[in-house]
Amino acid sequence: MTFRSWVVDKASWFAIPGFVTPEFSWKAIAVILPAGIVVLAEHVGDLSVTEKIVGHPLIRKENGLSRSYMGNGVGTIISSFFGGMPVTTYGENVGVMALTKVYSVWVIGGAAVFSICLAFIGKVSAIISAMPAPVMGGVSILLFGMISASGLRMLVESQVNYGNNRNLITSAVILILAVGKAKISIGPLEFEGMALGAVVAIILSLFFLVVDKLGIGDKEEAAN
Numbered sequence: 001m002t003f004r005s006w007v008v009d010k011a012s013w014f015a016i017p018g019f020v021t022p023e024f025s026w027k028a029i030a031v032i033l034p035a036g037i038v039v040l041a042e043h044v045g046d047l048s049v050t051e052k053i054v055g056h057p058l059i060r061k062e063n064g065l066s067r068s069y070m071g072n073g074v075g076t077i078i079s080s081f082f083g084g085m086p087v088t089t090y091g092e093n094v095g096v097m098a099l100t101k102v103y104s105v106w107v108i109g110g111a112a113v114f115s116i117c118l119a120f121i122g123k124v125s126a127i128i129s130a131m132p133a134p135v136m137g138g139v140s141i142l143l144f145g146m147i148s149a150s151g152l153r154m155l156v157e158s159q160v161n162y163g164n165n166r167n168l169i170t171s172a173v174i175l176i177l178a179v180g181k182a183k184i185s186i187g188p189l190e191f192e193g194m195a196l197g198a199v200v201a202i203i204l205s206l207f208f209l210v211v212d213k214l215g216i217g218d219k220e221e222a223a224n
Contacts, residue, residue: 011126022083030187032085036076039088041198043072046089049151053094054103095143170204 044059047068051058059065075087097103118124162168176182178197183190191199 011122013121013123015120015122015125020083036086037198038194039072039076039086040069041201042194043069043089045151046094049094049147050097052153053098056103092143092147095146098146099142166208170201170208173204174201 044065047058047065057064058068072087072089079085079087093108097108102108160167162171174197177200178194181193182196183192184196185191
């Protein structure tokens with residue numbers, strides 16, 4: 001486990017993204033589309049967990065989710081003009097808030113501006129990329145572990161009924177597909193991991209909704 005100092009030595013002090021002439025490509029759209037679906041699902045998940053962590057209504061307040069989605073959509077449009085991917089809520093920041101107990105909008109906004117400024121300093125980016133993998137892995141385990149634990153806490157506090165086979169099946173399928181990095185390809189479209197889990201979750205929810213409407217299955221279970 002060594003720090004790769006030569007990466008820092010070769011990096012320039014000032015760095016900007018490499019720009020190219022944009023080209024319209026249906027194939028590129030098909031590749032990025034699954035990421036857009038993940039953004040929608042991840043947005044609701046991160047917002048729900050954040051709501052539980054900070055103890056302040058974010059989704060439940062009037063137009064809370066719609067306004068948050070609108071901000072995300074505007075950010076994605078702006079990102080696309082610079083060749084970026086669909087922007088999303090950052091799950092790692094949710095973990096940082098849970099660890100530090102700092103929920104101030106001004107602090108987080110200031111950190112965002114500071115991060116943007118640091119992105120133009122090539123040496124800083126090089127230092128981060130030169131970090132030994134075990135070090136970054138240890139930080140990732142803690143952050144993603146906090147996010148997962150916060151999600152489990154949300155399920156417990158919401159009193160999700162896992163005696164209901166439908167809830168059990170939906171959760172089991174999503175976990176295996178998303179965490180297990182399953183992949184399905186349909187022509188140019190490729191769904192993997194979180195994207196596949198999000199799509200399957202939507203399909204399963206619609207399927208069980210249709211089953212309820214048709215009155216198929218155990219009525220007592222449907223009521224739960």
